[in-house]
Amino acid sequence: MACETVIEIRTNKHLGLNKTQHLEHLILTLAKEDKTHQRGKTELQLGAAGCVLWPLGQIHSGECLQRKKWLSLCDLSPLLQMGYAKTDQVGGGLLSRLYSRAFIVADPEGSSRVVFVSIDIGMVSQRVRLEVLKQLRSKYGELYRQDNVILSGTHTHSGPGGYFQYTLFWITSKGLVRPALSSIVNGIVKSIDIAHENMKKGRLFINRGTVENSQINRSPFSYLANPESERNRYSSNTDKEMVVLKMVDEDGHELGLISWFAVHPVSMNNSNHLVNSDNVGYASYLFEQEKNKGMLPGEGSFVAAFASSNLGDVSPNTRGPFCANTGESCDNPQSSCPVGGAAMCMAKGPGKDMFESTRIIGQNIYLKAKELYEKASQEVTGPLSSAHQWVNMSNVSVELNATHTVKTCKPALGHSFAAGTIDGVGAFNFTQGAVEGDPFWDQIRDQLLGEPSNETKACHSPKPILFSTGEMTWPHPWHPDIVDVQIAAIGSLAILAVPGEFTTMSGRRLREAVKNEFDSHGTQGMNVVIAGLCNVYTHYIATYEEYQVQRYEAASTIYGPHTLSAYIQLYRGLAKAIALNTTQELPRGPEPPLFNVTNLTLLPSLGAENAPATKTFGDVLEEVRPEYREVRTEVAGVTFVGANPRNSAENATEHNFLTVERYSNVSSSWRVVLNDASWDTRFYWSKGSRGQSNVTIEWHIPAGTEPGVYRLRYFGHYKKRMGLFRLITVPFEGSSSAFQITAP
Secondary structure (H helix, E strand, O other): OOOEEOOOOOOOOOOOOOOOOOOOEEEEEEEOOOOOOOOOOOEEEEEEEOEEOOOOOOOOOEOEEOOOOOOOEOOOOOOEEEOOOOOOOEOOEEOOOOEEEEEEEEOOOOOOEEEEEEEOOOOOOHHHHHHHHHHHHHHHOOOOOOOOEEEEEOOOOOEEOOOOOOHHHHOOOOEEOHHHHHHHHHHHHHHHHHHHHOOOEEEEEEEEEEOOOOOEEOOHHHHOOOOHHHHOOOOOOOOOEEEEEEEEEOOOOEEEEEEEOOOOOOOOOOOOOEEOOHHHHHHHHHHHHHHOOOOOOOOOOOEEEEEOOOOOOEEOOOOEEEEOOOOOEOOOOOOOEOOOEHHHEEEEOOOOOHHHHHHHHHHHHHHHHHHHHHHOOEEOOOOEEEEEEEEEOOOOEEEOOOOOEEEOOOOOEEHHHHHEEOOEEOOOOOOOOOOOOOHHHHHHHHHHOOOOOHHHHHHHOOOOEEEOHHHOOOOOOOOOOEEEEEEEEEOOEEEEEOOOEEOHHHHHHHHHHHHHHHHHOOOOOOEEEEEOOEOOOOEEEOOHHHHHHOOHHHHOEOOOOOHHHHHHHHHHHHHHHHHOOOHHHOOOOOOOOOOOOOOEEOOOOOOOOOOOOOOOOOOEEEOOOOEEEOOOOOEEEEEEEEOOHHHHHHHOOOOOOEEEEEEEOOOOEEEEEEEOOOOOEEEEEEEOOOOOEEEEEEEEOOOOOOOEEEEEEEEEEEEEEEOOOEEEEEEEEEEOOOEEEEOO
C-alpha cells in the first residue's frame, strides 16, 4: 500500500514545481504486554504508508496519493529557501522531491502509541507543530497528542521557508506564506493518516556503527574549549556513530528503517536554487530505490528515513575551509581570510561541485545504513511510553550543584550569528569568535530595534548581543519562549526530541545524562538517540565552555550560557518519569501561543502569461542532440516555452513536471522510466519579461542506462486572461525530439 502526500516546494523567482513523490510512511504498531515500567518482551505490529512533500524551492500544500496516484499541491514562487538566511536564494527549479515519512508504533491492546515523523524541511516550526496537533486532535481525539507525536526536520537547506509564526524568520522568508505552511502541515498529517490506516504485526531491530569520511567539526576551536579530560574520552571531535532502526512484518517482509546520524545537510551550498533534500535525502533515495526495485522514484512500499541528530557543529564539507579568492586555508578561530575576511572563508565538499559532493556524502551514509540494516539482530522489545512538557526556556532555574543555581535568559543572538559559518558565510564585516560588540552595528541596532536591557546583556555574557529578540515583540514576538521537551520510549529505545541543533559535545552530555538517569531508576541498557530539529526551532545549543568562545553556534545559543544545563535537567526529569511510570504526574507547562496571523507575505500573486510571437506554450526553443553516450558526463537537455510552475501546483490533481521516456519496439509505445523525483533529472524555471518564461529539463545520463530511443517531456499550466478581471488556467505539454542513447 503506497500513498503519497505532497508538499511541494518551488524555487527561484516564480518557481512552482509540482509533482508529488512517493514518500512512504512506515507505520509500526507495538503491542505492549506489560503496562508497568518494567520493560519486557512485546509483540510488534507494523504497517507502511507514505506521504509526499515535495521540492521546488518552496513547499506547497499537498494531498495524498492513494494507490500510487499523484496528489495536487499548492506552490508558491518566488519563495526563499530556508537555512542559509540568504535573501537572494530563491527557488529556481527542482532537483529532488521533499517527503514526510511517518512511523507509528502502537499497542494494539490499548491506546499507547508513538509517532515519529521525519520531514524533508529545514526544521519544524512551532506553528507547523501546533497546526498538525490540532488536525490530529480533530480526527483522532486524544490518540495522537503533544507527548507521543515527534516531528523532526532533516535540516535540508534547500527547502522552502515561510512556515514560521515568529518575526525573525519572516525576514528571509518574505513573511508567513499560508500555502507553504498548509502544504507542510497537510502533508505531515496525511502521512500519519496513511500510517494509521495500515497497521500490521511486525518486529523492530536496532544496530549501530561508525560512518567514516563523511563529516568534520566546523568549529574545532570551540570544541577544544571543552575540558581535556572529557575530550580524551572520545576518538573524534564529531559523533561518527549511526543508529539504525529496522522494521519488518511478522513474516519477515521488509518495511523500512529510521537512521539517526549527525551531519548537516549542506552539501548543496548557498548558491543553489534547486529544491532538494540534500545528502540525507539522497541516502533515502538510494535506499528506497534499492528496496523498491522496478518502481519509479518515489514509488514503492519500503520507506527509509535518514533523520537528523546532534549536528550543530558538524559539516559534510570534508575538505575543510579555504579562502575562495586565494585558495589558502582559513581554518583559524575567526574563520577569516587575509583578503576579504570571513566572507571569503568557505568549506569544500569531497566532490568537484556541490552536486557530486551531495552524492558522495549521501552514498557514504546509505552504504553504512545498508550494512547496519542487513546485520541488525538486536530486537527492540518492551512497552511504549512518552513524556512531554512545555517549558518557558527564557526563565529556567538550573541547579548546577548543591550550592549554585543559575538561570536561562530571554532569547538573544550574538554578533557572530551574523558571521555565518564555513558552510554558509554571513555578510558585512562580522566574524566568528566575537566577544565584544561593534559600535557601528550596535548604534544601528539601538536606533532601529532598541538597545538590549542591562539584565539581558548580563545574562548572556560574554555574548555581545546583536539582536535582543526576547525583548522584540512587533508585530509578533521574534523568538519563542515556550519550548517543547519530549522523550518517546519504544521498549529499550529512547528518542530524545530536541528543539534545535545540539553541538557534538552537547549531544554527548545530554545522551549520557539521560542514560544515567534511566540506569539510576532501574531501567538498564537503554539505547538513547537524539532526534534533532523537533517541534519548535530554537537555533543552537552549545556547551557552557563552547559558549565562552562565541563562534556561530554559541552566538546562536539563544537562551544563554546555561541552555544546555537547563535541557539536561529537563530531559533527566522526563527520563525519570518514564522509568518510574509517573509521566501523568509531570506538569503540563505553559501552552505555546498560536498567533492570529494567517497570511502575511510579500510574494507576488500570479498573473496572465504569454508565449513569444509565433510560439505557443510547450514549444521547443532549444532541442536535444540526436545522440548521447551512456556515460555520466553526458547531459541530455531541452528548453521549452514555459509557464510558472505554481499554476500546475495549484490546479492539477495529478501532475509531474517532467518524464524521461523510452520507446519500446515490442509495444510500439513510449514508457516512462524516470520522473521529476529522480536525482538524475533537473527542472529549471527561468522568468523573463512581459509574462514570458522558459523551462529547461536536463537528464544527467547515468552509467548503466539501457541503450535505446528516448525523449524528454514537459507538463505545465499557464494563466490566460478572459476578460478584464478573470484568469483561467490552461494545461499544456511539450516534448523533445527522439534521441538515441548508445553504449560508450
